[in-house]
């Protein structure tokens with residue numbers, strides 16, 4: 595896995611913070627596949643596909659022109675087994691990272707992985723996104739929110755955008771055919787103080803797959819009353 599990750603990162607033009615970074619990612623991959631035998635962490639079990647569809651896919655966020663993760667406070671909402679947040683932290687160690695998920699078992703495992711890899715400045719938080727955003731110090735306070743494979747953009751915007759401070763970005767990882775999802779989310783984005791700034795497509799080397807990042811700029815603070823409770827948020831999406 596290490597060679598494939600190293601070759602993919604080089605092809606994508608992602609600089610390595612240290613020569614050990616591909617080995618760290620491969621170690622993470624090994625822990626993932628081991629734990630996946632006893633806990634549902636990923637449907638992808640082929641090591642090459644884990645390299646491509648988890649690690650290189652996550653790393654693609656570091657290739658976006660005009661988006662600099664250096665020293666940023668980043669939250670990964672619905673991180674699951676740590677994607678995309680944890681590979682970002684390994685490849686850009688200056689990030690102050692929060693990994694948030696509503697499934698406690700996954701969050702506990704992520705804490706173990708961070709300890710195993712010797713990562714610092716990573717908070718693994720077991721909470722529902724729409725509830726944690728109401729806690730003091732969380733709202734309008736992150737430079738970037740990132741998220742992959744969690745919910746339709748209309749709902750996801752209400753889960754993620756409240757965390758982002760004005761001037762910051764919500765980076766939503768989607769399929770290239772997300773036009774309908776995007777237009778369905780237009781009202782949620784503007785109501786919650788955001789603006790779709792760009793759509794960026796990227797190819798994962800060797801995988802023959804193209805994915806898309808929707809960049810949403812936070813232009814104003816989150817209005818009072820948002821995010822709403824899960825039942826409301828889902829029953830009556832914005």
Ligand SMILES: C[S@@+](CC[C@H](N)C(=O)[O-])C[C@H]1O[C@@H](n2cnc3c(N)ncnc32)[C@H](O)[C@@H]1O
Nearest residue numbers: 672673674677695696697721722723742743744
């Ligand atoms: C399909 S997994 C995707 C995981 C990871 N982002 C990835 O791309 O591999 C969706 C994750 O989102 C979490 N999730 C769903 N709704 C959530 C919410 N409201 N707050 C926090 N986590 C949530 C689930 O527990 C699950 O781990």
